[in-house]
Amino acid sequence: MTEVTSDSERAAQLRDKVVDELLERGEIVSREVEAAMRKVERHKFAPEASLEDAYQTFNAVVTKRNERGNAVSSVSAPQIQAFMLEQAGVRPGMRVLEVGSGGLNAAYLAELVGDAGEVTTVDIDPEVTERAARLLAEASYPDVRVVLADATEGVAAHAPYDVIMVTVGAWDIPPAWVKQLTEDGRLVVPLRIRGLQRSVAFQREADRLVSTSVRICGFVPMQGPGAHDSQFLLVTGTDEIALRFDDGLPAEPSLLDNAVRGPRAETWTGVTVKRGEPIDMLQMYMATVMSGFCIMSVDKDLDTGIVAPWNKRFSMAAVDGPNFAYITPRLTEDEQFFEYGVHALGPDGADFAEVIAGHVRTWDREHRGGPGPRIAVYPAGTPDGRIPELPGGRVIDKDHCRVTLSWPSTATAAGDQDVQYHTAEQGE
Template sequence: MNPTAGASPEDLRNRLVDAVVNEDTSSVRDARVDTAMRTVPRHAFLPDVPLEEAYANKSVTIKENPDVDALPLSCASQPDVVHFMLVQLAVREGDNVFEIGAGTGYNAALLKYLTGPSGHVTTCDIDPDVTAYARRMLDANGYGDVRVVTRDGALGAPESSPYDRVIAAVGMWDLPAAWWGQLAVGGRLVVPLRWRGLSRSVAFRREETRMRSDSVRMCGFLPVIGQDGERNGYIDDNRLVRLYWDQDQDIAPELLRDSLSRPKSVVWTDATVGPVESFDGVWLRLSATERPTCRITVNPAAMEAGLHRPASPALSPALVEGDSIAYLILERTAENPDGEPRFRLGAVGYGPVGTDLAERICTQIHAWSPARTAEPVLTAYPADTPDSDLTDGAVIDRPSVRLVITY
């Protein structure tokens, strides 16, 4: 029997929020966000979606991409991600808020609820179909005072600035220069930031000459249109193994064509994880210590043909130097065969310096293991900031920003 059958929208909303809050392992809470999500009717912004689906903890596509091999053009974000990003944003009553990525208008409605009658919300999207949909939904649900604009979000909306809070609901590879001047000093920016093949929701606090993070959470978002600094390419003739990296990295996939057919080097650590325990922090540490960090994606057919299975075939961290590669792996331990399984972490390397790369991955596994919930600090500076003014850490240069990652 389906326990949600016949349940009211209010009941379904409360159950969804209860589940989201109970499953959130972070220590940061905001009761106002809980109340907003219990109040604003998500289903009303998804009128063509069955009620139970509207209150499932999953994203909903609202505009498909005509390219069948591409990601959708617009989605209603997964509710647990909406929740923790709003917690990161810490909206106050009376705030002036700018949102990039209008979606269904639901998130803008939540923002308006949080800012209250004295606050202001502007949401934008580059796609006129998306903004038209958001405008209709907001008007139909009593949020006519939310401003909706059609434009490239990288330009911001200077006519309504300065903003106390800025939030992006699309994956950003760079932090546009326009945002610096439009976010007030002391304000907050929450953005799904992409670097070294990974994506994390980063909450920045705006300071006089920089932005400094105080929260980094795992997330996945559709990439923003117009930022093309990410690269990808296959490293095998059968197009089964693919790498994703940034334009500032010296990675040439054609040099790796023969690497995976060479003898492999496997290096193990004594660090173990349970079946649902995250080892995501290893990737974050690699990005803060190893410039050649990137992402590998492996088709099951490649593993059937003998390639060593990555820890997560869909997205695992890798190191690449010239014609050599190594990536994170795991295997079940023999201990406690009748109890909950444990998996030890290690790395496999291919190519002339594959062993060295694998050992460098294991060094970061060892660094991560005793402090598994530690988050890096990301500090963003304008692109023209000299090296002497940067904090210590790994520097990643983008067209509009210099990003420093520190543990």
Template sequence: MAELPDENRATELRNAVVDQLKEGGWIASPSIEAAMRKVPRHLAVPEASLEDAYSTYNAVVTQEDAEGIHTSSVSAPQIQAMQLEQAGIEPGDHVLEIGTNGPNAAYIAELTGPAGRVTTVDVDPAPADRARRFLAMTGYTNVSVVVADGEYGFPDHAPYDAIVVTVGAWDIPPAWTDQLKEGGRLVVPLRINGLTRTYAFVKRDGQLTAASAHVCGFVAMRGDGAHNAQQFTLPGDEGVTLRFDDGVPVDPQLLIGALDTPRVETWTGVTVASNEPIGTLQMYVATMVPGYCNMYIDPDRDTGKVGPTNLNFSLVAVDGPNFAYVVVRRSDDRKSAEFGVHAFGPDGEGAAHRLADAIRTWGKDHRGGPAPCIALYPAGTADDRISGDRIIDKHHRRISISWPVAP
């Protein structure tokens, strides 16, 4: 069989992606299906192969900084479909996209139709130029591409029926709420204690409450909304670094000498199937366990003494001069895994059991249940005006987190 021409091949791959997303439940709306079948996303990334441009679950990185950190990308179709479903965009809507590269703005333009208006902003002129070229090439004339810091939205075209943020945000600045219509939706990949979920917040009486949340990964926000986690490297030869994304809960200097103590191990009896989602466990530990942070171990310095399941990421609870972290051991047939805890410090045994008890609570009360209820309040709101199991403070917001018990 002769090789198909490129455009025919692109159409074939595009339709295959949409078919896969429909089958996986990521696309439910006929309008989103039609938009994603129509927009030729490969034209935005001419440097990529057609197969890479139409990879269902992989982004195409379009820009890196001098250290190799990704600073711009065209998100994977699965992520884009997920956010578009969350946004609930209707014909005639005015929509702001924060973070641009072209195809997602075109999808939004398809959803709003000729009566709608789409504004897409980026702090960096390079992706804005890329988006501008792509949109001109593909005929989307109702999209305004603006070079601006998304931290401040874009008041010139406000108010918006929806704001879709396509960069990872650590906080929710006031402009995003102020520029959103009552009843409008803010879709944003928000990082809470180092874990990112794309939330669909609905504005009711001026307050934002999450209606849905999905696991995701995004290029980090730049400009005035950028945020760097604080890091502490433990003394010793093991190359252990702890990352505190929402502030250091205790003096990390207390941990000096922790690795000189024996490693404590305990197992929880909480076992999950290999294909069982555990996103709520990660969020439960990150939001409900005091002293939460995550751990990275330099693979070139790893001695095996600490022994995490993943050198790049572990869920950690710092408890004074002790720290404990979640580990996993798989069954012999690889069909299930049990959660356990390792700990170091003068009271490593107590620290291990406290973290293990939190995992057991998740297993008993929240496993298989809904995601936590997330509500946003302005910074400075008094505790007695906020309901929830836990409050996490950002610069602009106080985030209320409540965990419903699973049926």
């Protein structure tokens, strides 16, 4: 047996193992996605990695880093590719646009659309498109169009598309992505909402998009005109405590200058979650109801104990004038559950902590285990009166669109939306 034959057989075994695991977890639910992921040889699109690394179910393979060492292009983890393909609902004969090239996902899409369909993949980076075109040709997918262009403009030459699948993190939804969809087309996009990234499957309804599925995910951010930087507020004037805002700083950030000079208020909610239980919908709910929502991180090398979050890298937080607070869990005595609490600093910290604790209790009482958020996207400039999710929801204004978050109660039939859950790291 030659080494090439041995590697090929080993790759097939690893590929089947990954697909079997994804089937067991419910990430793959259709025969079409299963067949595509069993057929396409993932390792050929990740030649930098060993076979074992290429076929890690939950790990991406980084294929390019920038000068600071940050990943700017990667082959996504099989688990994320599987559920996004399921979100997309691609069928034979469809015309599909992929935003963000790598080669592998385009190959899956080519299998799903078949000989009667079309797949176009676009990226702003010439190194990425050259690599994708070469690997697709070598893997016998020469009919996939690989386009070098600013993806925020879509690819009008081959529109309209039944599905547009975005495989890079997007803060905004450019008008071209909506206009280049068919009337009932679907957009699947890793959308950043108040600092939280979620893969959202949207169905087009005239000039708006309405969510049908929401999944937690992580992708490298868009480059070029579609890039968006968060803003940081350093509470102590140093890097010790940083509050990251995705949609602009508070109107008067200087009000927080003295917040850390007083004692820390703490309150506990009585809301518990089992270790390993999903909390991504709690995160989304708090991002909806807290006006000054942000993400807090603590530099472990500068930490003086002013704040005491469970997770120093990522804690849900909020600002209200001269006060800021964050949500943090603690283990119960039996160490089987986490109870969520709120720590707050500032002159009205105790009252602010109680307000946020009330939101956590409301989520637990009215939305936990329910259908999750309804996310809708409207063109920028759409007046509030034309947004049926208001009042009661939240509007997040971006450059090209208005994103709304609203929450049906647990009494609403979960069948209204196929919201799928995924375990997030506890302590966030």
